[in-house]
Amino acid sequence: MNIHDKKFITTENKNGLSSNETIFHYFQDGKIITGTYKGGEIKEGFIVGKQTANDTIELLFQCLTNDGELKVGSSTGIITKHPDGKLQLNFNWVWLNGDLSGGTSEYIELTQ
Numbered sequence: 001m002n003i004h005d006k007k008f009i010t011t012e013n014k015n016g017l018s019s020n021e022t023i024f025h026y027f028q029d030g031k032i033i034t035g036t037y038k039g040g041e042i043k044e045g046f047i048v049g050k051q052t053a054n055d056t057i058e059l060l061f062q063c064l065t066n067d068g069e070l071k072v073g074s075s076t077g078i079i080t081k082h083p084d085g086k087l088q089l090n091f092n093w094v095w096l097n098g099d100l101s102g103g104t105s106e107y108i109e110l111t112q
Helices: none
Strands: 006-012 023-029 032-039 042-053 056-065 070-081 087-095 102-110
Touching: 006 087, 023 042, 032 056
Parallel strands: none
Antiparallel strands: 006 023, 006 102, 023 032, 032 042, 042 056, 056 070, 070 087, 087 102
C-alpha cells in the first residue's frame, strides 16, 4: 500500500498531541516516506521514515507545539483499508524526549 500525497486526520490518540484538528500529509518515493503535520496543539511537525513491508511503516517524527515545546518520537504502523475504501493508519509510538511516554493512535484518510 502506498500513502503518497495522502492526508490523514486523527481518530484516536489518548496519550498524544495530535487531534482531529491535526492534518498529516504524507509523501512516498519507493520505500522512503516523508511528511508534514500541523493543527490543534501542533504548530509545525515533520516526518521521515520507511515502508518495511506492503502494510507496515516505521517513522520518526518531530514537532514544535503551540506552547513552544520541541517534541520528538518514533512509531511503527500498520496500513489497512477501511470498509469505506479509505486508508487507515494504526501506530504504536513513543516520545524520545520529555517524559518518554507512549501510546497507540489511529488515523483515517481525508478524501476530497
